[in-house]
Amino acid sequence: MTADLTRFPAFAGDWHAFLADAVGASLAAARNRLATLKDGSERTTAQVLGVWNQCDVALGRASAAAHLIAEVHPDPEVRAAAETGARAAEDLATERGLDHALWRVLAGTSADGLDTEAARLREHVLRDFRRTGVDRPEQERDLLRSLAQRCTALGLEFSRNIREGTRSIRVRPDKLDGLPDDFRAEHPAADDGLVTLTTEYPDLVPVRTYTHDAGVRGALTGEWLRIGWPQNAPVLAELLRLRAERATLLGYTDWPTYDAEVKMIGSGEAIAAFVERLDALTAEPARRDVRVLLARLRFDDPDAAVVTPADNLYYERVVRREQHGVDAQEVRRYFRYDAVRTGVMDTVARLLDLTFTPVDAPTWHPDVEVYDVASDGGRIGRVYLDMHPRPGKFTHDAQFPLVPGVAGRHLAEGVLVCNLPAGTLEHEDVLTFFHEFGHLVHEIVGGGQRWAAFAGVATEWDFIEAPSQLLEEWAWDPDVLRAFATDVDGTPIPADLVARMRAADAFGRGAWARRQLNFTALSYGLHAAPPEDLDAYTAEIDARFGPYTPLPDTHMSSGFGHLPEYGSAYYTYLWSLVIAKDLRTAFGEDLMDPEMGRRYRDAILAPGGTADAADLVERFLGRPTTFDAFEQWLTTPA
Template structure:
């Protein structure tokens, strides 16, 4: 069967989006009505109808959420936010509908195949976790909480997106920045240069600018985005999540949230945080002492390293100790070549072909490709990779269409904020990482049941495939295939080796920084302190040797507190798994087809049809262990 992708509009985006989302919400209502009527439906028929509603609800949610974040027209973004609230309201009503629950609960699992039985169990679990069996007053309050949280989470994200802060500096304060950065930031009529807190400005500035005061000023502004607007928003979000969890019989939000993840309980999150912190402590101390020693070469009286200095001195050590100058490395990573190289590498690795298509898109810089395997179209991807006003500020994969066998092609969107010219190698790694999510969405998008389609595993596994794909952005042969300088000379293999060694320096501090973020995510939800700023500063100081900046409010710009809630630990949990998955590959031949295709077919293609631990064990031939992560963490540069 030939499936056609979704056709996007060429104009009148607001009308299209409104009609598309509302049309699918009407389908949810119609299907729910048919289910309530019952009328002799057997188990398979009930589940198929439920799946029809899932497909429609997921489509509405995906479109509203995506275009609220990426559409260049502010009115369309606002409409997306409003429609997303409508979607959440419909979802909440469905999950709290006792009549629908009774229909599903009355079905007989006997005779179902394993995936259909899994589907039925997940639906019943969702009902219970929504509070369908609570009394009327509790259900009403849970509905109020859900609707209010939908608004608050949008407000939290939007405050971060719109709070772009600017510094006006004298040109000398840009000393150390690469030539192309300087060319893109010429002095204005008054002789001053504007630098802002968006990533294409902020990351190079904190890494290369020699002026410590300017770095500190920009970092202070960066770590206070969303302040003060998000302070009250975050307090209310945390309070409502806690109230919801307790109404449902849990000790608090982390226990409620962790129940459906690999980790299982809130207490296990705390244990995992401490385990990673202890594992990284010695290496982190060595890294920190090296950073402080290097800073003291500039300032003998220096007593520490703070968050405005760590990136700069890490880069200096990498340059001086390993002969790697990131400003020079950038010459090899022209954006257009990197994008082409990414497609070539992943296509070869997983047996894919990407065919560019000329179709309507929401912005002229968006590129669209159809994805083929063995001549068969498997999905469509959109690459929206450059910053613009009002656009989502980080890097993420968004769903446009969830794939359903013989019904819908999976369609995904990569949303990033990269330079249009030369890229940092770190950004190349990020691009590979996020593309891993996109591949998971497309390759896992051939499922009967919508809830198992694409990136549908437990949330603390979803980062593992994308983290593992980062390894392909460090291989000298792979990089040499697309990383060339202005003369056409490929990046030298010995430079890539030095880059890898340089990258290894500071990895423990990076891990400890992530531990701090995980502890913030968990601790704010567990304890709900009255003073978030003080609690966050204390947490950062406890887990990382890098000092937090005074007079900043990191939590109000920590966008993961909206989506990831108490589960930011998932990045490190997934990294442990990713290192173990990568151990199955031959580091000397990352294109070896047998293992690559086994990985594709056993990790990516199944989507959420099996528990993540079982997927990993099936691929590895054993359960996941901590060993590969521990070995990586202990390995010194050059080993």
């Protein structure tokens, strides 16, 4: 295995040269491989697939580097250059898929004599060619190409408007009553006596959770729900329309039908059926939770008639404290970022038989940490942790692939991009860390494949959240937490507090699942039949699924950052959660059983995309997955 790893510039002035090499040169290499395939030479199927794989490696490296730097680099000019590179990579992928001569080369191969993985690759390549419309007349191919390229540009614009659209409010210091002392210390008043609060998560979540002043909660939540508006409204409308047009041209009834064909769920109709099933499961648990929240809200405000997104986090905390004996301020003092980072990495290392070694290497920002990952006596990859917010950076939490792990060619590299506080964390932040780190280790452990198309997190899109949602379970285990969750004096989090946290967590599950169902239905419905009025359609979804009454003059769809990438597939989160809860049953009472951890790693993570996700799950569980564990989790009373 080559030890080549990405070398980021050590000097600020070298970034454009880096992009020229990492993106431009890699795209040129990909084009050369495509030209080789079409040069008329006689090749066996194995040779054709080998050259195709070389193209996959080069295109994957270019696309990953460009998309990452466009989202994280502190220099807006570098971000803009990287975004141009990302668009070029997406355009080349589109052109490759619509190249009629290239398709004829692949279609002229035979599966005879291929091993299972090579046959799977050939099948997937031909399937993907068909889904681009490569077999259509030239005029239709040209139209499909222009539509795909425009969709790429729109998706990048939509994300950029969110990334660069941070909003803020300014309030008097006395309006911060209820917020933790460390938060208030980090937010001093300016010369005019006012404190600035932004819509970035380290401000937004504590304000929504702790601030007693309903006006402040409402003001900041409202600004958060206006991110991307009005710029993104026409961008999203055009993106939805063009996706629908592409699907129709390709012979599908709508975008969800086209998109779901290559996912576990299988069809657009299955998404709609999934929504209906979850509607029946979540309706009463959500109503029960909201009734409790509203009753407590009316204790403070007798005239209150509804619970809004400005109320739910605050009153969930109040109810858990008053009715379940869990004070979020007491909990958070056991979670300091540095200790959590170490604890998460140590837990995953023990569970999955990995080691993480710090590395001193240049990155795009001084906050970024680098670790080499090793297992079974050898290095298997490298990870980067970019964990705290800054201006111009990606505003959510995600794992970005950087280099596909291909046996004999490249070690896997992945990047964790989050927006966690650098000081004290909420337990929700700890869950986020475990979750996103789950994607990161999937990327690395799933590397080392023969074929780049199957490397890392390369399973069906609606399965990729399941391993990460499963890893969240470790953030609730008292033995796991005791190893790193300590107060400033070094006292571990008490076992009885963790037990109370687990019991209190049952409260609000119905409302949480219902809110996720709201997003799922919105994601699906926007694509199934793109509406004329985005806000009106969003209001219809809110009216049906709730569970909270929306704030006035907000525009949630314009800031729905998952829409460019997930499209109609936001259902992925709930679909994967059903699977994750089922996977959890295999671990029994001992979450740190090394034998089970290694078996899980080898069965679920290590194969990457070399097998269908349903088959991976069935091999691990010894049976097909069911809803049973999810339903039990959802309906467990608080």
